Amino acid sequence: MFKKIDHIGVAVNNLEESLHIFKDVLGMKCSGEEEVKEQNVRVAFLPVGESEIELLESTSPDGNIAKYIEKKGEGIHHIAFEVEDLDVMLKKLQKKGVRLIDKEPRYGAGGARIAFLHPKSTNGILMELCEHKSQKA
Numbered sequence: 001m002f003k004k005i006d007h008i009g010v011a012v013n014n015l016e017e018s019l020h021i022f023k024d025v026l027g028m029k030c031s032g033e034e035e036v037k038e039q040n041v042r043v044a045f046l047p048v049g050e051s052e053i054e055l056l057e058s059t060s061p062d063g064n065i066a067k068y069i070e071k072k073g074e075g076i077h078h079i080a081f082e083v084e085d086l087d088v089m090l091k092k093l094q095k096k097g098v099r100l101i102d103k104e105p106r107y108g109a110g111g112a113r114i115a116f117l118h119p120k121s122t123n124g125i126l127m128e129l130c131e132h133k134s135q136k137a
Contacts (some may be wrong), residue, residue: 001089006130007045007052009072011065012074013040015057022046022053036109041065043109054080054109078116080128086113087127093117105131 012018014047015033022028025045031052033044040063051128056077058066068077086105094100102115108130117127 003082006080011077059064078126086131
């Protein structure tokens, strides 16, 4: 079951410059920054109601975010939905013929378990499903 829109991921060239826009110009607060080495990104989170904006800066010229920006430019990269049980959701979607980038969950920012759906199965939208650590023991 989908619970809510967890976050919208935005690919940026420079995290500090982008944070300036969101914090100093728009008046938003940053709830945290971290590096996710496995994904070659630095991220910052900006809460908006029950959801967040996730700014993503590549830490490697051949990382997924760097490749995305090279091809499409800075901007919205993905939309993430919080789900109750990621393992069950992935099995359901796979049975329905949805193409998965991640057939098994992996760990993302904030310790969340995540998996991506392939945009070819979702009308060109890269979708992330996430389950937060506190949900499953």
